[in-house]
Amino acid sequence: MSDLHELTALETAAAVRRGDTSVLEVVDHALARAETLGARLGAFAVLTPDRARDAARALDATGPDALSACSNALSGRPLWGVPTAIKDLTATAGVPTGRGSVVSRGWVPDTDDDLVGLLRAAGTVSLGKTAVPEFGLPCYTEPAGAAPAVTPWDVSRSAGGSSGGAAAAVAAGVVPVAQGSDGGGSIRIPASVCGLVGLKTTRGRVPAGPAGGDPAGLSVAGPLARTVADAAALLDALCGGRAWPGEPLVPGRVPDDGYLGVVRRGPGPRRRIGVSTAVPYGDLSGLVPGWAGASVDPVCVAAAEDTARALESLGHTVEPVEVRLPDEVVGAFLALWATLALADPVDPADEPRLQPLTRLLRSRGRSVSGIAALGALQTVQVATRRMVTARAGLDAVLTPSVALPPRPVGWFSADGPEVDFARQVAFTPWTAIANLTGEPALGLPTGWPTVDGVTLPVGVTLRGRRGEEDVLLGLGAELEAAMPWAHRRPPVW
Numbered sequence: 468m469s470d471l472h473e474l475t476a477l478e479t480a481a482a483v484r485r486g487d488t489s490v491l492e493v494v495d496h497a498l499a500r501a502e503t504l505g506a507r508l509g510a511f512a513v514l515t516p517d518r519a520r521d522a523a524r525a526l527d528a529t530g531p532d533a534l535s536a537c538s539n540a541l542s543g544r545p546l547w548g549v550p551t552a553i554k555d556l557t558a559t560a561g562v563p564t565g566r567g568s569v570v571s572r573g574w575v576p577d578t579d580d581d582l583v584g585l586l587r588a589a590g591t592v593s594l595g596k597t598a599v600p601e602f603g604l605p606c607y608t609e610p611a612g613a614a615p616a617v618t619p620w621d622v623s624r625s626a627g628g629s630s631g632g633a634a635a636a637v638a639a640g641v642v643p644v645a646q647g648s649d650g651g652g653s654i655r656i657p658a659s660v661c662g663l664v665g666l667k668t669t670r671g672r673v674p675a676g677p678a679g680g681d682p683a684g685l686s687v688a689g690p691l692a693r694t695v696a697d698a699a700a701l702l703d704a705l706c707g708g709r710a711w712p713g714e715p716l717v718p719g720r721v722p723d724d725g726y727l728g729v730v731r732r733g734p735g736p737r738r739r740i741g742v743s744t745a746v747p748y749g750d751l752s753g754l755v756p757g758w759a760g761a762s763v764d765p766v767c768v769a770a771a772e773d774t775a776r777a778l779e780s781l782g783h784t785v786e787p788v789e790v791r792l793p794d795e796v797v798g799a800f801l802a803l804w805a806t807l808a809l810a811d812p813v814d815p816a817d818e819p820r821l822q823p824l825t826r827l828l829r830s831r832g833r834s835v836s837g838i839a840a841l842g843a844l845q846t847v848q849v850a851t852r853r854m855v856t857a858r859a860g861l862d863a864v865l866t867p868s869v870a871l872p873p874r875p876v877g878w879f880s881a882d883g884p885e886v887d888f889a890r891q892v893a894f895t896p897w898t899a900i901a902n903l904t905g906e907p908a909l910g911l912p913t914g915w916p917t918v919d920g921v922t923l924p925v926g927v928t929l930r931g932r933r934g935e936e937d938v939l940l941g942l943g944a945e946l947e948a949a950m951p952w953a954h955r956r957p958p959v960w
Contacts (some may be wrong), residue, residue, distance in 0.1 A: 470494045470614045472640035472960075475953070476549045478696040479643060480590075483548035484531065490548040494523040494592050497550035501594050502642045508622065509614035510636040511679045512555040513563050519550070522592045531590060544824060545700045545727060548589030550642045555596040556603045557646065557688075558678065559583050561592035567599040567610040567629075568825075570817040581674040582646060582688050582705050589704035597645060601825045602811045603686075603863030604804075606656050606891045607879050608632055611822050614875045619959035621921050624873040630691060634661040635676045637691050639959050644701045650686030651804065654868075655910035658691060659868035659926030662912040662955065664698045664943065665691045665701040669933050670905030671716035673705045681810075683844065684716070685902040694953050695911075699726035702936065715911055716905070718920065719934030729937045730944045734781075738862035738942065740929070741788030742775045744768045746870065746896045748792045754801060757885035761893035767867035770914025770925045775865055778942070778950045779906040779911070788864060796850040799843035800899050805831035806840050827884040851904045854932075862938055866897045868910050868926035897928065907931050909939040912952045926933025 471493055474482060482488050496515050505511045531547040553559050556566055558576040560583075565572040586593070598616045600608045608616035608631025616631035618624050619639040626635040630647030634657030637645050649667040658665025666689040674690040675681070690701035703725040709958070710717050724728050729735075744763055775785045792806040808828035808946040818826065835843075858864060871894055879894075880887045901908035914925030931939045946952070 474643065475694050476546055476643035476692065477700060479549050479845040480545055480547050490526045490592065491520060491523040493548060494519050494594070497594055497642055501636070504639045505636060505641050508619055508626070508635040508639055508959060509608070510632045510639070510641060511552065511569070511596055512565055512596045512598045512632065513611070515562055515593070519592050519594050524652060526592070544590045546704055546821070547856065547878045549591050549644065550594055551586065551591045551647050552594045552597045552633065552636060552642055554630055554648055555599045555645055556629070556648060557583060559596065562596060563609060564596060566602055566811065568811070568821065568853065569611050570602045570813055570820050571811065576851050578677065580678070580896050583678045585707050586646065586704055591704065594642065597630070597636055600628045600631070601822050602808065603629035603648070603650065603653065604808055604828055605629065605824060605879065606652060606895055607874070609876065609880065615702060618873050618875060619957035620662060621873065622959060623875055625660065625876050627660040629653040630657045633691050634658060634663055634739060637661070637693060638663055638957060642690045644690060644697050645657070645693045646688055646701070646705065648686055648688045649806070649902065650681060651902050652895045653940040654689050654691060655868050655898055655908060655926070655928055658910035658912070660873035660924065662924030662952065662957070663691050663693060664695050664912070665689065665910040666698055666702060666936065666939070667901055667908040668702065668936060669718040671711065671714040671718045671906045672936065674711040674714055681807065683807060684905060685803065685807070695947050696727060696730045699730045701930060702726045722937050726937060726940055730940055734945055735941045737782045737784065738938065739856065739860060740778055740863045740865055741782045741861045742771060742785055742865040743788050743790040744771050744867060745790070747790045747900070748794070748896065750799055753795060754794065754798050755889045755892055757889035759889065761896055763867060763870045764872060766872055766914060766916040766925050767870055768920065769916065771865060771867045771927050772947065773926045774911070774913045774950070777946055778865070781945050781949060786833050788799060788858070789901070790864065790866065790897065793850070795846055796903065800903060802839060802843040803847070804828070806835050823884040824880065824887050827888065828875050836937070847903050852902070854904055863929040863931045863942060865927060865929055868898070868928045869894055870896050872916065872923050872925055882888060901930050904933070906933050907936045907939055909943050909944055911943055913946060913950050915955070
């Protein structure tokens with residue numbers, strides 16, 4: 468089959484089950500695209516064709532029913548035989564995991580992160596590792612010594628970050644789904660600029676072991692896909708079809724028929740949804756050196772307003788709300804982010820080899836005392852209670868995903884690291900809120916404006932209550948039916 472890349476993940480698995488194709492044929496097709504389109508887009512840090520083909524042959528030899536089920540939600544293995552890839556921040560035993568940095572290039576873990584095993588148990592086949600920026604810190608993917616990850620809608624523009632390589636690979640039809648991670652918007656930002664569905668999960672929904680995960684609780688794993696149903700199926704695989712009791716926080720039960728079952732059930736109850744398109748903070752010049760202000764591009768406002776009207780037409784109640792981050796909360800997030808920049812151990816002799824932005828953030832992190840870091844965590848906890856209480860009557864809050872359409876490669880870093888970071892803060896006004904509160908947030912590609920003569924994707928985000936990924940996915944499926952996007956194809960396809 469020469470058009471396997473046109474299939475969704477669920478369609479791919481169904482074709483394998485029917486005998487229309489084999490897992491090996493699917494994987495060979497995906498590898499061929501990874502070696503050509505993936506290279507053009509800067510999508511991959513490492514390809515592992517031999518491992519992928521060996522895994523495909525093993526799946527062809529056993530068949531889907533030979534795999535033990537984790538739960539009823541995964542019975543039938545809806546992603547069995549589907550090619551995917553693992554983000555290069557995620558430890559994968561026996562595979563180089565460079566974390567986007569020249570100082571850790573060549574590091575080969577001897578154990579898998581938990582989610583790698585879960586994806587393997589679901590019957591997916593990894594082609595390798597998707598590109599990330601250095602240590603996953605920026606919202607764009609331009610690692611030193613490697614090609615930038617670019618959106619297939621305009622290869623002069625960034626694919627976002629830090630899951631930029633994963634998003635580029637999915638948007639170009641190299642793989643139908645991929646795992647990302649999100650500590651400040653790193654799934655939803657690439658989803659917006661690459662025209663994808665991206666889900667930042669509830670804190671604790673996807674296991675972060677065995678190494679321990681992010682102690683501040685900001686970063687979680689989640690799916691990137693071209694359709695809501697594929698994203699739901701990948702979420703089922705990532706959480707093993709159940710709540711994960713070994714995590715510090717258990718976010719609530721998984722639906723008996725899984726998140727894919729929620730999508731397949733059809734429309735649920737009518738919901739109450741708040742909408743905001745205003746920048747959620749004021750002048751940050753006292754907190755962010757190089758700050759030049761923030762504004763929301765009209766195309767991003769229009770995407771959110773169009774989505775709000777679509778939700779109203781579907782019978783949901785939509786009302787304006789104020790979304791506001793006080794300066795002390797912004798300051799707390801910045802302190803935690805700088806501290807987390809030190810999480811990767813670096814030999815002092817290698818510090819000068821790090822990229823300028825990484826060096827800046829690590830320098831700021833060293834200035835945060837232990838007491839200040841604890842204070843930042845306490846500030847976040849207090850603010851979370853306040854924010855969650857204030858929106859208690861709403862099932863979701865709708866905002867643009869980012870404040871600007873996809874940015875040109877090099878735009879963030881052109882004027883030094885301080886301006887670089889300030890531009891990132893201005894580009895992503897809303898994304899960190901869900902990371903602070905631990906709530907799920909679903910990015911959807913509902914805006915398709917023409918910018919400088921090119922059609923570009925502009926996403927919106929629905930932020931929900933903790934543990935209610937099912938509500939967000941149900942709303943996403945309704946919007947996908949009302950505002951279809953899966954038929955769209957980028958110039959690089």
